[in-house]
Every structure is written in structure tokens, then in C-alpha cells.
Amino acid sequence: MNRKIFLTQSGRWVLLGGLAYLTGHIFFKRKVSASGKYVWQIDPFKCSQCGRCATQCVRDLSAVKCVHAYSLCGYCDLCGGYFKPNTLSLNTGAENQLCPTGALTRKFVEEPFFEYTIDEELCNGCGKCVKGCTSFGNGSLHLQIRHDLCQNCNECSIARLCPSDAITRVPIETAYQIKGDFINPALIKPKG
Amino acid sequence: MNRKVIISILILLALGIIFLVVLDIRKNRTDARPDNPYALGLEEFATVDSALVKYREVLDLELNETEKRGIAFGMEKIWLIGDDYLQVISTEGEQLMKRELPGSPTCITIYQSDIYIGFTNLIRVYDYEGNQKSSWASAGDSAIFTSLAVRDSFLYAADAGKRRVLKYRTDGTLLAAFDGKREPDALHGFIIPSPYFDLAIAPDGELWVVNPGNLALENYTPEGRLRGYWNKTGADINGFSGCCGPAQIAILPDGSFVTAEKGLVRIKVHRASGELESVVAPPQLFANGTHAPDLAVGSRGEIYALDFDRKMIRIFERKKP
Numbered sequence: 001m002n003r004k005i006f007l008t009q010s011g012r013w014v015l016l017g018g019l020a021y022l023t024g025h026i027f028f029k030r031k032v033s034a035s036g037k038y039v040w041q042i043d044p045f046k047c048s049q050c051g052r053c054a055t056q057c058v059r060d061l062s063a064v065k066c067v068h069a070y071s072l073c074g075y076c077d078l079c080g081g082y083f084k085p086n087t088l089s090l091n092t093g094a095e096n097q098l099c100p101t102g103a104l105t106r107k108f109v110e111e112p113f114f115e116y117t118i119d120e121e122l123c124n125g126c127g128k129c130v131k132g133c134t135s136f137g138n139g140s141l142h143l144q145i146r147h148d149l150c151q152n153c154n155e156c157s158i159a160r161l162c163p164s165d166a167i168t169r170v171p172i173e174t175a176y177q178i179k180g181d182f183i184n185p186a187l188i189k190p191k192g
Numbered sequence: 193m194n195r196k197v198i199i200s201i202l203i204l205l206a207l208g209i210i211f212l213v214v215l216d217i218r219k220n221r222t223d224a225r226p227d228n229p230y231a232l233g234l235e236e237f238a239t240v241d242s243a244l245v246k247y248r249e250v251l252d253l254e255l256n257e258t259e260k261r262g263i264a265f266g267m268e269k270i271w272l273i274g275d276d277y278l279q280v281i282s283t284e285g286e287q288l289m290k291r292e293l294p295g296s297p298t299c300i301t302i303y304q305s306d307i308y309i310g311f312t313n314l315i316r317v318y319d320y321e322g323n324q325k326s327s328w329a330s331a332g333d334s335a336i337f338t339s340l341a342v343r344d345s346f347l348y349a350a351d352a353g354k355r356r357v358l359k360y361r362t363d364g365t366l367l368a369a370f371d372g373k374r375e376p377d378a379l380h381g382f383i384i385p386s387p388y389f390d391l392a393i394a395p396d397g398e399l400w401v402v403n404p405g406n407l408a409l410e411n412y413t414p415e416g417r418l419r420g421y422w423n424k425t426g427a428d429i430n431g432f433s434g435c436c437g438p439a440q441i442a443i444l445p446d447g448s449f450v451t452a453e454k455g456l457v458r459i460k461v462h463r464a465s466g467e468l469e470s471v472v473a474p475p476q477l478f479a480n481g482t483h484a485p486d487l488a489v490g491s492r493g494e495i496y497a498l499d500f501d502r503k504m505i506r507i508f509e510r511k512k513p
Contacts, residue, residue: 048480049232050228050231051228051229051230051231051232052228054230055228055229055230073385074386074405074435074436075385076385076405076435076436078407078425078434078435079435080434080435080455085234085433086426086427086428098232100230110379111379111380112380112383112405124230126230127230127232128230128232131234132232134455135234135433135434135456135480136427136433136434136435137385137386137434137435137436137455138385138386138435
């Protein structure tokens with residue numbers, strides 16, 4: 001086989017391989033956008049709450065925000081996402097709060113239940129409350145990329161450094177992966 | 193332009209690109225990144241003084257990949273419930289029996305030679321060979337049984353769905369229900385923020401119910417009147433961490449409580465009065481964010497922990513002094 005034939009055949013095989021990969025990706029990955037548009041999003045079940053979302057986003061105040069799945073929340077007085085671990089008194093004093101920007105607020109509902117809400121203008125996406133909620137509570141607080149703020153960079157600078165590969169491109173039709181609606185893919189059992 | 197100059201420029205350009213790539217890779221290495229000011233460190237709570245750990249893991253029994261729901265110990269055997277089956281395993285890990293169940297079980301307990309299994313909102317009784325003896329009436333659509341305990345001719349069932357404890361005769365007759373309210377006009381009795389609501393009967397016959405929202409263990413009379421309680425709040429090793437706990441309990445032959453917590457998973461032994469006696473399994477033995485293991489206690493005081501995430505039974509025995 002001379003060099004020209006070798007290069008021609010190699011090129012064909014590379015092209016064929018690429019086409020096979022693309023076809024397989026389209027048919028088996030299923031995460032295909034009907035409109036062909038994709039956005040960056042965090043898989044809340046992969047997120048390890050490392051805090052990098054606050055520091056790595058190209059936006060001045062990160063496009064990552066904490067969101068709350070109210071259906072999963074226990075509405076507890078002692079909230080692991082709101083209070084620092086081992087807080088002595090359960091009041092709204094700044095010294096007791098875990099959130100560095102005071103973005104997580106709580107409202108009394110009825111004894112002994114409290115509702116927790118996030119002020120997104122203050123939230124910097126650090127995920128401290130998420131880690132507290134996941135470690136000590138039901139995991140109802142979690143991080144999501146807000147698409148009205150996200151610049152949808154070609155390469156997300158947070159995804160580049162995410163230690164748990166939790167940030168991927170998802171079809172724009174399923175732009176948010178809110179816990180409660182979004183089920184951990186690892187727990188989905190095949191039928192039959 | 194001289195060919196040599198062009199080649200030199202291209203080589204320099206290539207070297208420059210390689211330098212930038214190497215610099216970028218080195219800068220982004222995990223150990224080269226600056227400390228993150230927003231990271232929440234929980235290592236201090238995961239680290240336990242080794243002097244407190246008075247148990248050692250003596251055996252792990254690996255289970256198959258199907259979902260496990262609960263564990264009990266009786267007749268010197270380990271009884272497991274899974275997706276839709278009852279399984280009996282010897283303490284060495286040999287499967288002795290496996291029977292299909294008519295539905296998904298949620299909890300199990302054994303008394304003498306009878307096996308009581310909760311199925312969301314009803315209870316079925318089986319003999320030691322796995323044959324169904326009786327099926328009790330449903331406790332209602334919103335009932336969710338999470339724990340059962342039997343003593344003499346009475347069975348107590350923890351119903352997380354309706355936040356109450358039901359008292360049955362062992363023939364299936366419903367005798368009473370109590371919701372843990374200290375006064376009749378109190379807003380809440382049992383507070384159950386997550387799907388964990390456990391109860392157990394001590395060797396002296398006392399009924400203990402976990403009130404997870406209060407991080408408390410409450411002692412009730414057979415009529416459902418609160419007799420006493422103790423609670424321990426705190427992320428450090430002496431308390432129960434988080435919003436609710438303990439998630440699972442079992443009682444040792446000397447009346448001490450074995451407790452398992454969720455989130456920051458750890459298994460501990462508390463004296464009947466509530467003080468921490470020892471640590472069975474520190475958080476380092478469990479993966480982060482895993483489920484609280486279900487617990488059972490053997491006749492010699494050995495502790496069986498059903499690790500839902502690793503799909504194994506982990507057996508702990510007290511270290512010899």
C-alpha cells in the first residue's frame with residue numbers, strides 16, 4: 001500500500017467513525033434539542049457544592065443561583081441550609097446565618113415551621129446553604145444556572161473547573177433541572 | 193523572507209503555545225487552585241475521636257443489586273425486605289430463603305416466630321417459612337408505615353403519612369392511635385420533615401418513638417401518653433445533626449439506643465438516659481450524602497446496619513477491652 005492510498009483510506013475511516021459517533025450520540029443520548037439550542041445547566045444530583053460557581057462565573061455576580069424545591073422542604077426550625085452548624089440560638093442574627101450575603105430568608109408559618117426563600121439579587125451561587133441543606137436536611141435547596149443572567153458562553157468557565165462534572169449543555173426545552181421535577185437519572189430503573 | 197527566519201518564528205510560536213497550555217494546565221490543577229472562600233467545610237464534624245469508637249466492623253455481606261427496604265434480626269437469622277421479596281440470610285451470608293411478596297414492603301419486625309411486614313398502609317403476617325398467615329385492614333390511603341414493633345400481644349406501627357402511631361392487637365384489631373401531642377389543643381405532636389419515623393420496644397417493654405422534628409426519643413405508655421423524652425441537638429458527635437433525626441433506631445439488650453443519622457451519616461450508641469455511650473460507625477465509613485442505614489440488633493448485642501447505598505449488610509461488634 002502506498003502513502004496516497006493509506007492516507008485516503010485512513011481519511012475515509014475517520015470520516016465514517018465520526019459519522020457513526022454522531023449518529024449514536026443523536027439516537028442514544030436522547031438529550032437532543034428539537035430547536036437545536038442548548039444551554040448550560042447544573043445537575044443537582046451531581047453537584048458537590050464546592051463553592052466554585054460563585055468565583056468562576058464570568059458575570060460579576062454569578063449567574064448561578066440557589067433555588068428551592070418547596071415540595072421537598074421540611075420547613076424545619078433548625079434548617080441546615082440557613083443556620084451555621086452548631087448554632088446556639090435559632091434566630092435571624094447574622095452571626096447564626098450560613099449565607100455570606102444574607103440571601104436566604106426565613107418566615108414563620110406556624111409553630112414549629114418556617115418557610116425559606118432566596119433573594120436572587122443577593123445570592124452569589126456559592127452553594128453554602130445547599131451543602132448545609134444536603135448534609136443536614138432534605139436537600140431541597142440546590143443550584144441552578146439562571147438563563148436570564150447566563151451569557152451561555154461557548155465554554156462555560158465554571159464547567160471547566162467543576163470538580164464533579166455537574167455542568168453540561170442541555171436542550172433549551174429542559175433548561176432547568178429542578179429537584180422534585182427532575183429525578184436523579186441514576187435512580188431511573190429500566191422497565192421489564 | 194528567509195526560510196530559516198520563518199521556521200524560527202514558527203518554532204518560537206509553537207513553543208509559546210506549548211508554554212501557555214502547560215501554564216494553564218498547571219494553574220487549573222485541583223491542588224494548585226487557591227482556597228475557595230465560599231467552601232463550607234464539614235470535616236470537623238466528620239472526624240471522630242478514635243477513643244469513642246468502641247465497635248469494629250467484623251463482616252460485610254454484599255447483597256444483589258435490587259433495592260433494599262429494611263432489615264430485622266430474629267431466630268438467629270437476618271431478615272431482609274427488598275423490592276417485592278422477603279429474604280432470609282444466615283449471619284455468615286448464606287441465603288436460606290427468598291419469597292416473593294404481594295407488593296412493595298416498607299418495614300419489618302419479628303416477634304417469636306412471626307414476621308410482621310408493613311406494606312405502605314397495611315400489615316401482613318408471615319410464618320418463619322415465609323407463608324402468609326394474615327393480612328390486616330388498610331390504615332387509609334395516606335398512611336405510610338415506616339416502622340413496626342411487637343411486644344406480647346400488641347403491635348405498634350409508625351405511620352409517617354398521618355404522623356401518628358397505631359396500636360394493634362396481633363390478630364389485626366386496631367385498638368388506638370396517638371399523634372404525640374402533649375396537650376389536646378397542641379398544633380403538632382410528631383413532626384416528620386423527611387420520610388423517617390422509627391419506633392422500637394426496649395427489653396423492659398417500654399415503647400420508644402422517635403420524634404424526628406424535635407430530634408428526640410420519646411417514651412410512651414401503652415395508652416399513648418407521653419411519659420418522658422430526651423433530645424440531643426447538634427452537629428457534633430454528642431447530638432443528632434440536622435433538621436431531623438435520628439432516622440433509624442434499634443435497642444441493645446441493655447436498653448441502650450443504637451441510632452443512625454442521615455446526611456452526615458453516623459451510627460452511635462446512646463444510653464437510655466440520652467448520653468452518648470460510644471460510636472459504632474463514624475461518618476468516614478459512609479459516602480457523603482447517603483441514606484441512613486436501617487438497623488437491627490443481634491442476640492449478642494452485635495449491630496446489623498443495612499447500607500442502602502453500598503447494598504450490603506455491615507456487621508459491627510463491640511471491641512474487646
